[in-house]
Amino acid sequence: MLVGAAVSGAVALVVGLAASCGPGGGEPDARPSSSAPAPVPAQTAAPVLPSGYSPTEPVLDDSFADPAAIKVGDTYFAYGTNGGDAMMPVATAPAPAGPWTRSPGDGLAALPAWAESGWTWAPEVVAPRREGDPYLLYFTARRRGADVQCIGIATAKSPAGPFLPRDGEPLICPEDLGGAIDAASFVEDDGTRFLLYKSDARATAAIYLVQLTSDGLELAAPPSRILGRGGDEPVLVEAPDLVKRGGKYVLFYSAGWYFKSNYQTRYAVASSIWGPYEKGAAPIQSTDLYGEKVEGPGSADVLSDGTRDYLLFHGITEYHGGSRVTRPMYVAPLGWDGTRPVVRGVPVRHEAEAGALNGCVSALPRPNASGGKAAGPFARGDCRVDVRVFAPVAGEYEVRVQYANRSGADSDLQLTVNGTAGATVKLGATEGADWTSVTAKVRLGGGWNTLGLGRLAGAGRPAGKGQIDYIEVR
Template identity: 65%
Template sequence: MNRWAGDPRSRGPLTPLAAGAALSAVIALIVALADACVPGSGGSAAKPPPRPSARVSARASAPGSPAPQPSPAGTSGPVSPPGYSPVEPVLDQYFADPAVIKAAGTYFAYGTNNADAAMPVATAPSPTGPWTRAPGDGLARLPAWATTGRTWAPEVVPPQGPSKTYVLYFSARRKDGDAQCIGAATATSPAGPFVPLDGEPLVCPMDLGGAIDPASYIEPDGTRYLLYKSDARKTAAIYLVRLTPDGLGLYGEPKRILARGSEPALVEAPDLVKRGGEYVLLYSAGWYFRPDYQTRYAVAPSIEGPYEKAGRPLQSTGGYGGKVEGPGSADVLSDDTGDHLVFHGILKHLGGANVNRGMYVTPLGWDGARPVIRGTAVRHEAEDGRLNGCVSVLARPNASGGKAAGPFDRDGCRLEVPVFAPAAGRYSVRAQYANRSGQESDLELSVNGTAATRLRLRVTKDADWTSTSAEVELAAGWNTLGLRRVNGQGQLDYLELL
């Protein structure tokens, strides 16, 4: 996550701009007025959206079993601005390691240091934008123990309970060496300027090479935790430590909760949420400047683990079909519109480890404790769907998973495939198929029992597989895609939802 790419600020002192302070004063007034206008708010943070209460299997149901019940996937969000796409940056300038909160109806994003600010800030009227860089610097100054150039991966926590204080956690380089540590700062406005705490760093395990990538987690009862990455290259891991009630001090001993396994290079950039009754730990793996940088996740019944890693990345360059390169440093934004995943991707390679990374936002849904996002292709094997009499599982060595479903050679042949949509909207369904009958065939594609369109299966040769696509409207949560023979015959390998 938070890797610096040649910050010119390292050549001079930090100087907060007057414009930033003026903006903070205006925003503070807006926040205060908004709190005063909410009946019974007492100035406290907005109530989070409801959480799923049960975990639903990610796989399709067995043949003949009832369709899975819909899983909550958030409510309908605000209308996206013209031109928004989950595979296009909402900030196409340097804005790495983004974290986003909502205050008084405005969204605030915070990023790793750039040429203009130790902590750049951007604002928007909705999660998907349009986003605008705010003037000035969100961080008033660095603490006495830190020096410029590596102020990475900020995390801002809105006021909790009766408090009016915003808390910032950030990584910074120590003056007395090359290691980085985690500091804390406070402000009365989400725009800052945040003033760092004096004294020693909040977290600084020098025996582990220092610490970076702070992330906050707060239990429903108010218990606070901080997650971070130990920074020594060979032993990099993700740690969890309990904080004092104000979030500004350590309350217990750190516990290592996740280490590298089969992931590329290392694990970093944690973000913790609770969904489907379980703790879901999102994290990045790999080197931030390489295309194989990716977002993964692990699930646990307890906050301290053990965490079971998912088999596949949630985000990867391949998963996006190359449209987003090196997606990572993911942060979950939750509000009354549902959940969004905020992350960065590589916009441009500048040589060596230097890359320009922009900010992306995508709708995020939950199948129990399994995160599902828009923009990446999700594959559903046809043979895992519900098959009726004349559609059966066929052994096909050249197919995905070595199996397919078919042959759809008689009237009444039908296949149903449950699919999960993270948000309501229009999706593309890509069907991988083979048709060796010598003539073109047609399948009716239905959504939740209503005919939507037809898929034309053109003739294929020998062991060839090819694909065709159609657009459908899906509801948030579980949907059923039905495929019924109209004429001819064919075999289906899989459906991909994008």
């Protein structure tokens, strides 16, 4: 234990210096993880991303599961589930998307007497709201002599640690519900503190909310169950994270087993922090949504840089048998369509027949189309469809146009973005009942955009026709 504290102290010194040496110096700017960024209007500049960054590639190659992060000064600190030789690995970066560097040593110096080593999960660090207050760490650990996990507290003077656990009993340990895991902090604008967590027994797994004392160290009231598993969700719900956007409370959570590919991220919205929470119609992250580029995405945490939001989460890169998997950390820019979260890197499909059709183009019943209909045919030069699409942040996107063209000749369409010509899309001739696709790259503004597809006709242009099933933005 003393060795661990010494190593963590060295980490704290090195990283603490990095945090304090940014422009301006002085007291670090510590912000609660639930604080909202300034509103970002549509068509704003794209976020600055490091070279080689991709929202579907890990920002840390090694396992860094259940990530959560805070900003202190000009440095971002991320914390993960135990792995390797660290009960709580720590990583730092100059920006949310990285580059991230894993710190040496262990951010958690020791475990309390009630906890068994090797089972330290899902850390949540909360920055102090007042000068002189400590950084708070809520962590999950297995209780000695009992097959349950509980939530404990540790404190530190630096965001890098070493975090020292509080003596005595766990903060939360409902043994009648199989224990508790996955603590997540939320701080209201008036400073009122709350903690979310998951009850751990599979049969009764649910998300709970409890108010804390002003120092965040004790429960101030009995907990309340605010969200349970729905019939369309796999196995159980867990890993809550709560933010306030658009005047509403938006609760992110995971569904399924973390070690299986159907693990996914979902969300629910409420007008009151206590609910009732209305769930979104579908996952916002899943293996299928990513086209298997990210497997089992979940345990999401919202991080703000003061201007826009990012989503930290883990995905599965290796299976080692049973529940043993490698889960590195990913980061993706996060946009908001009102209270609906939209994650960069997750393709979003828009049915063409739901767009604005100019009369020359109409909605055609097509049983083998994704929505049962398609838009077409593009038979003349005045044929056009306009489809509104949402981009979480400004940047370059790939537009995939699903189409069929059984006219026997190619057809050229002009793709426009917000009224400006973007690219020419060729609908090659197709046969039979199958649909195919063509892609183009365009720049979209953050927020709502209008993609137009219009027939290019005239001398030298191919005379074919075509039908559009959907447009997918990725």
